[in-house]
Amino acid sequence: MSLFSIFFYLFALITVVSALFVVSVKNVVHSAFYLLFTFFGVAGLYVLLGADFIAVTQIMVYIGGILILLLFGVMLTNKITNIEIKSGTVNIFPAIVLVGVLMGALVSVITRTNWKVVQKVIPNTTINSLGKVLITDYVLIFELLAILLLVALIGATSIARTNNTNKEEV
């Protein structure tokens, strides 16, 4: 078994097992911490696929940004004295059946399809070529995403803040 396979199975195991814990543990804070390992595992898979920049972005944005944001969300939407922050569940049994059938269908389609695989040499780094792709082919999307991030930033702060001035007027 090659080193590549060993690392693939390691990262796949980390990703899948911690994702299983994310969806099954009752405590929301524990779910958020298991999500950390899922994101790390996915970043490892990106490295194995030769996407170094995506892997670093995954760690910085998902673990450094989104996960912290989710943890803030958990802390701010529960009473701070409540140590056991539980999340109730609904529709457990139909969901297991539906998701099981869906997963079986996806896996059977994936394994039966004869994917056309191109053999190619993985470059040492993709940063240079990815940067060129971003500012040539995808320059419009790139700029639109910059504007979208600004809109999301302003929108999120304006939604989340307590509007005291309006209440006084009313």
Next chain:
Amino acid sequence: MAEVGLNHFLIVAAILFSLGLFAVITRKNAIMVLMGVELILNAANINFVAFSRYGNNGLNGQAAALFVIVLAAAEAAVALAIVLNIYKLLTNVNVDEIDKLKE
């Protein structure tokens, strides 16, 4: 334990997608639903990067994965702002109990 190829990555992504969908369907807490959405987006991203590696499309898949990450960040910020506002108004964030359009 065959040689690791495109199939293996796609199957990991399929499992991750199913688990994310499971969280979205079953959890009551809105934050947990958001975590499920993040899992689904990660699964899609693995597919993008895997096809970029094994397909003949250059770096287009990796560029799409990067855009997905940016959109996920924006989505998480706005969604959490909405969840905080809902908590302020209704003092809970269970998606099955939030059925009011106004106070």
